[in-house]
Amino acid sequence: MANRVMLALPSKGAIAEPTLSFLNDCGLKIEKPNPRQYVGLMPALPQVDVLFQRAIDVLYKVSDGTARLGVTGYDIVQEYGQDDVIVIHKDLRYGHCNLVVAVPEAWIDVENMVDLAEIALDLRERKGRQMRVATTYPNSTRRFLHASGIHHFTLVNAEGAIEAAPTIGYADIIVDLVQTGTTLRENHLKPLPDGVIIESQACLIGNKSALLMDEMTLETVRMILEQMDASMNGRGYSQLTVNILGESAEQIGAQLIAEPVTAGLQGPTIAPIYGSKAQADGRKWFTVTLIVPNKAMPQAVEILRRAGGSQITSIPVRYVYLHESPTFAALKAALAL
């Protein structure tokens, strides 16, 4: 283990393939020499070994220190949270799903958690039994129901096909992960709007002790986060190159900086075009390069045209590296480093 950092990744399930794809996009491609084995490499960071595990075991491996870093679902971290595990990056922007309270569609009188609290009382006082809740997330469910003023319920352990529990009759309601809601609808269940327990997506976790005591682990995390933040930032920007006829670089620069959309990250880069001759009015051609948020692209093009621009080209930005990875800065603050 000396001088090596073990990264645990999900071997199967909804976030397994998206995790490899995400890391690839971040410039952290994973190579798996033998598809039958549960180990891999990250060539961009040679000190990293990769271990493939079930999503829940990723959490346990990071908790017991076998792996120092891991990628798993935030719902798993919330449900089985371990003392020595810290969430390093909560929003990897894939693997989105919600842990929700869902009731039979036939319960047309139940529209929210207050209604459900009343149903729990009704079942207890009129039928002498507790409301039965089928779930594989007992800890999060218990906490949420208590916070919603529901104290009388029995958790029914269920593995798979939880959605069928109210139909089969061994539970009244369910708490389960929902991505699109199709499975719920097919089983005649409806989620309660205020019954969202966890808004989950893939997250990067780490072993707190290792991060505090092992400099190489912390340095590896910094490099991974630089890539992740840069890649996720990059998705929102494009690089525009435009030729502009103007009096001088200063005049064009001042005109573009005056508009936030064309001000770029630090300001536009402006260079004279080689061989261009001054026009009769004294103006010359310059090439301007600037970074523009994708969502502001139409406005940016309009501003550049008004400034005398033409031949505008756009290429997507893959990475935007800031002065420091914001997620790494937040991690240092959380660890009081």
Next chain:
Amino acid sequence: MPYELPSQADSQRISQTAEHLIRVVRLFGYDMVETGLIQPAELFMTRAGDEIADHLFTFERGGQTLVLRPEFTSAALQHYVNMFPDAGEVRRWAYHGPIFNDADDGSPYQQTSVGAEFLGMGNPFADAEVLALGLQAINQLGIADAKLVIGSVALTRQSIAQFGLDNRAQQLLMSHLHQVEDAPQTTDALSSWLSKLLQTSLDEAVNGEQASSPDQTARTLQTLLGSQQSTAMGGRTREEILARLLQKRQRAASHAEYRQLVTFLSQWMSVSCSLEEAESVITGYLGSRARDFTEAVYRFLSPIRMLSDYGVSPEQIIVKPALSRNWEYYSGVVFEIQTANGDLLAAGGRYDTFATLLGASGSVPAIGIAFFVDTVTRHSSIEARPIAQPITLIAQPLHDAIRPAAALRAAGLDVRITETAPTDSTLLVAVGADSSLTFNHQIFPLERIGDLAFELKKGQA
């Protein structure tokens, strides 16, 4: 949080605090009773039920769910109901021991509690006695900033009833009040909760903006339910769903009154005053309805006024009528004895109707108090009693010390036997082969053990 073994000095102080609290409740005539550490979960989960049920340590044995007791009251009252099914008997019971709380908020899993229940008497005298013994016990421990904060579930419930809420909605609201009590925006939290309670979007969808008669709505919904292909009913029948939907619709019809209820409750929950001004402040808040509350206000304030006869200073009393506790079976006065920074030293209340949930044919007048011994000890200014230095007899073989140890114990001394001298501070007595005893270079034959006992007592002093 797992139970952390206190230091010897802290153990001593906790024991002394518990002894003191027990002495005070005994002075008021309360008999010590034992309740089992392990209880049926049913006692706390289904019948009593409240936030206590959220934090039970449960386990299964022989098909029965059992718990480590989270409190004493339920078991004590169950015992009373079993003994006196027709009630009528007055009993003063007290208890002492560990209670367990499986909370994930960092609080310890195990705490020590001393408590008392006054069963079978429902008048203000009983309330006053329990309040007085609580304050007296705390005051004698030198906790200068302790205050009694007192409210009335009965008064709050009666005031809510004025706004036309049905019983079930009242019940839900009462248990919700405890949750929003400390919310920064009480009004917003109450409004949000009530708007959910009154939400009837299906009704609006069926009828549009035009309200129709209940019969029309019922027919519409029956058709709607009948057309559902769903078989997922979650243990409820269509008739039950329909009945509740109609009840919701009736609730929503009084929407305007509930807006007034939010306004009233927001103000009511902020009331906090001295005993002297309590009556005028409370009737002021009740406004034109005050006449309907004369009896309830009198019932609330009369035991508090009696406290002066017990020597309680009015300065120590804060009247907060909307005070709510986390047990839904409180039915009358509720109270907390707390420090200036809000640490809870003791708490309790009247719970007359609880007995019916435990199998009694009718209500049993009952009021109780529980002291949180660990917190009380932390705030107590009473110093720990010095621990008497132990006496060690050193003998080889060990059994040579049996007879002299017995003689010293008969003389009232605590004695332990070892083969070698212990490392902790102790009075050492060496036992010779001829049973002679050597202490401080003086030799005492067995027949002069009385002289040795005298010397050892001097050494302990």
